[in-house]
Amino acid sequence: MTESVPVRCPACRRERLYAAPSYPCVCGASVAPRLDQRGTPTAVTHRVWDEEWAAVRCGACGRRDQWPYPELGCPCGTVLRIPVAGPDASSAPAAGNTAVGTPRRRAFQPVTTRTARDAVTAAAVYLRWLGYRDIRRADRRPSSGIGIAARGLLAQVDPTIRPASLRDVECLWLTAMTETADCVYFSLAGYTPDARTRADALGVPLFVLDLTGAPQPVNSHADELDATGAR
Incomplete structure (x- = not known):
């Protein structure tokens, strides 16, 4: 299960719990960036492509891929970028999702599209x-x-x-x-x-x-x- 961490908005000081989304590795396991609980969220004021992605290593097969950097929208209108615990930090595969014996073309897991x-x-x-x-x-x-x-x-x-x-x-x-x-x-x-x-x-x-x-x-x-x- 993906961990939840408290996140405080630097603009309005409101605090919320946040859990990073998980993504499907090509091996079939679900992976998510491990959040840095001691880090400080930063407000996203402009977009730079290279800063939009974090390197995450799959805990099941060891493969490293680039996935969207964790972000949270605060009710005050500020978009927060959530720090992760190092460039290769990753969470363990979600329960029930294991790479053992999984074919490459597993069922596609879509990402909800709002923006x-x-x-x-x-x-x-x-x-x-x-x-x-x-x-x-x-x-x-x-x-x-x-x-x-x-x-x-x-x-x-x-x-x-x-x-x-x-x-x-x-x-x-x-x-x-x-x-x-x-x-x-x-x-x-x-x-x-x-x-x-x-x-x-x-x-x-x-x-x-x-x-x-x-x-x-x-x-x-x-x-x-x-x-x-x-x-």
Whole structure:
């Protein structure tokens, strides 16, 4: 079970209990960052991609991955970043989740999507589940949304309420071509009809992220990627 620690907001001095979320390791175990009870939460005033992630080591298989840094929203409006106990500190696997005998393609565990940051996290968790490695911020900023990259893959996450357009899909595909990489698109609001037609012709997998954080394939290329994983 994930530990809970008292967290005091530096802005309003209100105190709340916080438990870090757990994430699925590729071995099938659930892992969560071990919180530093002696550390001091800090207010998030601006976002820097490299500061959004913490290195967490799985207690079951020893694998180290990057997961979203623990954060808590205070009722006063302050977003707090919760300190963790060292760059490789991790909790033990949750009860009932063991890596022994677990196949790589276990059931996908989605991440609830409420914000743009959640959408990026959900896409990153899904790509890890598919078997992609070295997930990071894309070198080039896309024309819309947020770009993330993995080894041999370029992904675009569009957290807006506007359906992705034909131009959005073409720009992603062209950027991926220049980097000799595959590409995949995640959208919260879906796609225009001509965007779907163009994606089918270019071989771009399209997914819609629902509020549960579970990517839903919307074309045959996405169905194939979901079934086979990273190649």
